[in-house]
Amino acid sequence: MIFSTPSAPGGPEVLTLAQGPDPAVADRDLLIRVAAAGVNRADALQRQGHYPPPPGAPAHPGLEVSGTVVARGTAVSRWQVGDEVVALLAGGGYADLVAVHESLVLPVPEGVSLVDAGGLMEAACTVWSNFQAADARAGQTLLVHGGSGGVGSLAIQVGVAMGMRVFATAGGPARAARCEELGAQRGIDHRTEDFVEVVREAGGADVILDVIGAAYLERNLRALRTEGTLVVIGMQGGVKAELNLGAVLARRLRVIGTTLRSRPLEDKAAIVAGVGRDIWPLVPHAVRPLTHATYPLARAAEAHRALESGDVFGKVLLLP
Numbered sequence: 428m429i430f431s432t433p434s435a436p437g438g439p440e441v442l443t444l445a446q447g448p449d450p451a452v453a454d455r456d457l458l459i460r461v462a463a464a465g466v467n468r469a470d471a472l473q474r475q476g477h478y479p480p481p482p483g484a485p486a487h488p489g490l491e492v493s494g495t496v497v498a499r500g501t502a503v504s505r506w507q508v509g510d511e512v513v514a515l516l517a518g519g520g521y522a523d524l525v526a527v528h529e530s531l532v533l534p535v536p537e538g539v540s541l542v543d544a545g546g547l548m549e550a551a552c553t554v555w556s557n558f559q560a561a562d563a564r565a566g567q568t569l570l571v572h573g574g575s576g577g578v579g580s581l582a583i584q585v586g587v588a589m590g591m592r593v594f595a596t597a598g599g600p601a602r603a604a605r606c607e608e609l610g611a612q613r614g615i616d617h618r619t620e621d622f623v624e625v626v627r628e629a630g631g632a633d634v635i636l637d638v639i640g641a642a643y644l645e646r647n648l649r650a651l652r653t654e655g656t657l658v659v660i661g662m663q664g665g666v667k668a669e670l671n672l673g674a675v676l677a678r679r680l681r682v683i684g685t686t687l688r689s690r691p692l693e694d695k696a697a698i699v700a701g702v703g704r705d706i707w708p709l710v711p712h713a714v715r716p717l718t719h720a721t722y723p724l725a726r727a728a729e730a731h732r733a734l735e736s737g738d739v740f741g742k743v744l745l746l747p
């Protein structure tokens with residue numbers, strides 16, 4: 428197997444190509460020849476030494492892939508060699524081969540190329556599980572922070588397809604406009620506009636999907652309407668902030684935090700099944716993967732530089 432891994436904690440340049448034994452295939456595992464691997468912010472944190480893989484996961488980064496099944500464990504029932512699939516991983520996607528439990532795999536959605544599919548799973552599972560946590564429903568108002576990101580760009584599309592009224596923040600007028608092209612009623616340039624003002628003028632948000640964390644906590648609470656739910660999934664703006672419990676109690680707000688990577692297999696399998704049931708039928712007519720750029724696996728460092736440049740809209744993929 429060929430894989431890309433940090434030689435030591437550090438900047439993008441520490442990502443180097445390495446060779447090792449093929450992954451072991453357990454009874455319920457599929458061995459997948461990778462066509463594309465999604466690059467996620469968590470991979471950059473792992474590269475820096477801040478986000479170690481959970482126990483049992485491969486040490487090299489990569490939370491999602493697309494590819495072709497090349498071998499099956501002895502107890503696998505649902506998949507055949509030759510199937511084109513996507514998989515949710517706890518790590519190890521930056522490789523030409525991955526082994527993954529069959530319950531974390533879905534078929535490549537019809538109408539999507541094998542490569543583009545490589546960037547779907549992590550965002551789709553994140554959006555589906557957090558919409559469930561927030562009890563997001565048609566007719567509600569959704570505010571998505573980081574509407575230009577891999578998760579945010581998918582969240583906008585799924586929210587719109589579900590019949591929600593969607594607002595989305597992004598950096599700069601062009602990126603805010605692209606959120607509107609994805610179906611957001613209003614893209615908000617977080618550099619020059621106050622999202623609280625914009626969203627409150629429209630009656631407030633029932634659900635906020637937040638990737639910023641501490642820096643937005645107080646403003647997020649103000650942007651929620653009574654009985655609204657804030658789901659925090661990222662901490663790009665820090666981990667510690669003061670929470671006004673008076674506002675939470677008086678307006679009966681909910682503040683939820685979630686992660687996907689470290690959940691038990693059964694939880695993840697249920698999420699993957701939910702994505703297959705609820706999101707896959709929306710792809711590609713209402714929900715499209717947005718591939719910003721692809722890089723050969725050997726140039727993973729450039730892919731990380733691109734992700735960290737702030738110019739990406741959608742997903743960056745690695746091609747082994």
Ligand SMILES: NC(=O)c1ccc[n+]([C@@H]2O[C@H](COP(=O)([O-])OP(=O)(O)OC[C@H]3O[C@@H](n4cnc5c(N)ncnc54)[C@H](OP(=O)(O)O)[C@@H]3O)[C@@H](O)[C@H]2O)c1
Nearest residue numbers: 468553573575576577578597598617638660661685686687
């Ligand atoms: N908890 C979980 O289970 C889970 C799962 C997946 C991802 N995540 C986390 O969710 C976050 C987003 O993931 P991703 O894959 O979408 O990352 P991404 O593609 O890198 O997108 C991050 C986005 O954040 C936006 N952003 C930066 N500063 C902002 C600000 N002040 N206000 C609003 N938006 C801002 C950027 O948009 P602009 O450049 O346009 O400002 C960028 O598009 C990451 O922190 C990731 O670790 C968590």
